[in-house]
Each structure stands twice: as structure tokens, then as C-alpha cells.
Amino acid sequence: MTLNPMHQFEVYKIGPEINIGGVNLSFTNASLFMMISAILILSLLFFGTKKKSLIPSKIQLITEMSYTFIGKMINDTAGSSAKAFFPFVFTLFMFVLFCNMVGMFPYSFTVTSQIIVTFMLASVIFVAVTIIGFIKHGIKYLEIFVPKGVPLVLLPIIVIIEIISYLSRPVSLSVRLFANMLAGHTMLKVFGGFVISLGILGGWLPLGFSVALTGLEILVAFLQAYVFAILTCIYLNDALNLHH
């Protein structure tokens, strides 16, 4: 019996080791759970849109609700011009949400508790938003680094500060998701360990805490997916509408 609370975050390979050009491309448990999440999303959307009845079934209702939820979020935060990016934001939201939720099952692996995964997602958003900004506004996009009404003497230092502030976006985006998932799952495991070590007499209190924390973690899992998506929308808004 392992009581190490960090043991659950271990990445190990499943099947043979694949090495292509010095890059380790082995199939790991992280890849497995990413695939499980993707398959779950695909099947939800497939079965949800299969029978388009006027009075929706439960699964169709879930699909339609997630569609309108993201659609409304994009419209509210980034304006109607960002509607073209709906597939991107929807994919991100569903992927993060399902990775978080699949991680809530006992004996499963939380993909979003690996910083490399969240940082990769955040970098894709960051690069995409920057490219969109340059396509939309050309060289004028650099104006976001130069706030209006700043005295000329202060301008060099302000521009450096603005650039660092811009570069910190992917870091804050990825660290937030990663830290929330890591901390939550570690805490769950620690309380679970208390239940075992205190035994049948004293184990009831941490067991109660564990149950409460599981509820909290499900809330956090949803909330972090929501925050991830809404920040993508805010960054898209900055790139499309050029003001802050």
C-alpha cells in the first residue's frame, strides 16, 4: 500500500518504448487518459447530435447546453466578431473540462496536473492570439505595448513592463490550472492516507473531509476549465479589438 500523495502524478509508459529521432514518443498513461477524454467528448457530441428531436433527450440537452454556454461566453467577452473562433474555444473548454473530470475518478490520472500539458495548451493560445492580432491589425498590433498618454521619458521602461506583462500571460494561464489540479488531488490523497493510518476509530473525520473535498474538487475542475476558456476569450478580445 503506497501512502505517498505524489505517487498519483507519476507518468509511466504503457507498452513498448518508441524513440523517433532521439525524441521519446512512448505511449504513457497521460496519453491514455487524454485519449479517453477525447473519446468521451467525441461520443458525447456524436450521440448528442444524432437524433435532433424538438424535445431533447438528456444527452442532447447536455450537448446543446455546452454549445450555448460557450457561444454566450464568447459573445459576452470578445464580442460578435470572435464568433469565428468558437470551435477553438469550445475544443479547449471541453478538453480541459473532461481531463479534469476524468481525473476525479479513483485510480485515474489527471492529465491537467502536469505542467507541460497546461503550458503547451497556454502556449498554443498565446501564439495563436499573437498571430491573429498581427493578421488583423498588422504592425499596428504593437500599439498594445504603448499605452496612450505616457510621457516620452517613461516610455522605454513602460514598454518593457508591458512586454513582460504580455509574456506572463501563458505562464499565469498554465500555472493556475496546473496548481489547482495538483493541490486538490494531493490534498485528497493526504486525507485518504489519514483515513487509513487512523484506522476504524479515528478515521471517520478525515473520511468526511475527503467526501467534502471531492465535491469541492469537482467544482474546481469545472471552474478551472471555465476560467481557462474565458481567459482565452479575453485574450482574443484584446487581439481583435485592440484596446485595454
Place this chain on the structure above:
Amino acid sequence: MDFKEISTRLKIAKKNIKVIEEKKGGSNATSFGKALKISTELVSAVVVGSTIGFLLDNWFDTKPLLIISFFFIGVAAGILNVFRSAKAMQKNLEK
């Protein structure tokens, strides 16, 4: 009520919605999302600033000088981030 009437009514209603949406013009984040945004924003700007300082130090061989100055610039950028998020939140509240 025939079909034509309904479709004209629908058209007018859709037009009205469009006018309202254009008036809003985006930038309307839920304050809850922004509140969560603030916490990591301060730290990440400091980290990014220090990292840039460290890299530039290695590049120009000016060991402790640039990392110190970029640390403080990073702090300033973090405070700027937080200030901006807080201002946007306030703007949302006033609406």
C-alpha cells in the same frame, strides 16, 4: 397570424438584438473569472521578468545586474496586471 407576419416580426427582433450586441462591444468578463485571474498574474509576471533577466545576464555576462533590475520590472508588470484586472472588474460592477 400568418407565416409572413411571423417572419417579419422575427426579423425585427433579430435586428434589435444585433443593435444591443453591437452597443456592448465585448470586454465583459464575469468578475469571478477575473478574480481568479489576479492571484497568479502577480507571481507569473515576476517569474517571467526574472527569467528574462537571468537569460540576458548569461548572454551579456553581467551577472547580478540585469536579473535584479528585471526582477523589479517584473514586479511592476505584475502590479500592472493586477491593477488592470481590478479596474476591469470595477468597470463591470458599475455597469
